[in-house]
Amino acid sequence: MAMFRVIVATNPADDPATKMLSFWHKQVVTLAKEQKDIKVFELTREKTNKQNLTELIEKNNPHLVILNGHGSNDSVFGFSQNILIRCGENEILLKEKIIHALSCNSGKELGPQCVKVGAKAFIGYKEEFKMMYLKENDNDEFAKLFLGPAFEVVFSLIRGFSVQKAFNNSQRKYLENLKLVIMENKPVFNVAVAPLLYHDLIHQVCLGDGSASF
C-alpha cells in the first residue's frame, strides 16, 4: 500500500490580508498535487472552524499542518476570527505534526507550547506578520516580496527539505528581497517595503526539531 504524505491546511480568505494569503496558498496546493505522494485536505472560507479542523486532523493524521490566517500570542484563527487552536485548550491536536503558521504573533506562545506537547516543529512569526500591497490579486508586485519568502517554507517542505533547511531557504529569500528593494532606486521600496520585510525577517521563528522533514 502506497504511503502518502498528508497536508491539512486552513484558508479562511475572509478579509484583504487573508485573501492575499489565499492567492499564494493556491500555489501550495498546485505544487502539492504535482507530487504523486501528497494528499491535501483543505478548509476554506466558512468551513475553516475548530470543529472541522479537529475532525480533519483526527481522521487524516497529517504530517504537515498549514495554518493561514490571523493569530495572537496563544492562538490561530479561522473564518471570522474564530479560534482554531489555542494554548491550553487544544494544541495537543498538533502533536507529532510539522506546523507552518502564517499568522501574527503565534510563534510567541502557541509555537513553543505546541513543541512542548510533542509537535515535531513549528515555523511562524513571534510578532505581527506585516506586508504591503497595491491590489488584491495573485500577482501584486509588492505582496509577492513578502509572501514569496513566507511561502518558501511550505514550498521547501513539500520538495522534501528538512524544517531547518526550509526555514533557512525562507530567510534567504527575505534577505534577497531586502537587498533587491534597498538597491532599487524606488522610494516606495526603500521607505515602505524594506522596513516591513526586515520586520518579518527578524521575527520569523523555527522551533523544535530542525532535522524533521515532511
Added chain:
Amino acid sequence: MEIIEQKNKTTKEKEKELVIARLNILFPEYHFTSGNGAKSFSRDEIINEIKKDSQVGKDFIKTDMVFLRALKDGSLLKRLNEVS
C-alpha cells in the same frame, strides 16, 4: 526627571515626524496590513493612526525605527552580505 521626560517626548515626536514624512512620499493607493485585525490600511489611514498615537501607529513607527537603526549600525548590512 522632568527634563528627561521632555527629551524622550521630543525624540518620540521626532520619530513620528520622520515616519510620517517618509510615508508622505508614497502614492496614497498603497495598502498595509497590520496586526490581528482584519483591516488593511491605506497610506493616509496609517498616517492618521500615527498622528492619533494608536497602537497601530505606534507599531508602525517602531517597525520603521528598528529598520533604520539596523541600517545605521551595520547589522542589516552584515545580514545582507550573507546572500551573494
